[in-house]
Amino acid sequence: MDDIPVPLPSTPTRFMDRFRAFIRARQLAYRTEKTYCLWVREFIRFHGKRHPESMGAVEVNQWLSHLANNRNVAVNTQKTALNGVVFMYHQFLGRELGELQFSRVGTHERGISSPLDMAASGPGF
Numbered sequence: 460m461d462d463i464p465v466p467l468p469s470t471p472t473r474f475m476d477r478f479r480a481f482i483r484a485r486q487l488a489y490r491t492e493k494t495y496c497l498w499v500r501e502f503i504r505f506h507g508k509r510h511p512e513s514m515g516a517v518e519v520n521q522w523l524s525h526l527a528n529n530r531n532v533a534v535n536t537q538k539t540a541l542n543g544v545v546f547m548y549h550q551f552l553g554r555e556l557g558e559l560q561f562s563r564v565g566t567h568e569r570g571i572s573s574p575l576d577m578a579a580s581g582p583g584f
Contacts, residue, residue: 464489474510475500481551498543511547516557519544523559 464483471477475496482492499511505522506514519541526532526540541559548554 461493462489464492478547478551485550494539495543495546498540499547501540502544512552512554515554516559519548519556520560 465479467476467480467483471480478499479492479496482495502519502522503509503511505525506518509518522544523537523541526537532540545556548556
């Protein structure tokens with residue numbers, strides 16, 4: 460069943476367990492938890508399982524460019540992925556990411572804006 464939250468250890472020590480516990484403590488929807496965890500996990504795996512605390516805006520920019528240019532994900536999917544990672548950095552880790560610069564090959568010619576145009580005013584949470 461996809462709508463039953465994954466049980467967490469009573470004292471989470473692994474990064475993703477702590478992240479899930481943080482999301483649940485803020486009483487976000489379980490669907491939001493699953494989505495944010497999926498994108499954070501993808502972000503970590505993309506960078507060779509480096510810990511997010513050792514990464515920053517440069518790595519986020521690389522990952523977003525990879526999603527756009529290599530995986531061809533839709534702009535709204537990029538926005539969702541960005542929201543998950545920004546939530547992790549700002550809310551969970553308490554770190555500012557700094558300047559995020561994102562470019563997508565061919566998007567402006569087709570009239571599609573980057574997900575950072577929407578994120579300029581902050582993530583949607």
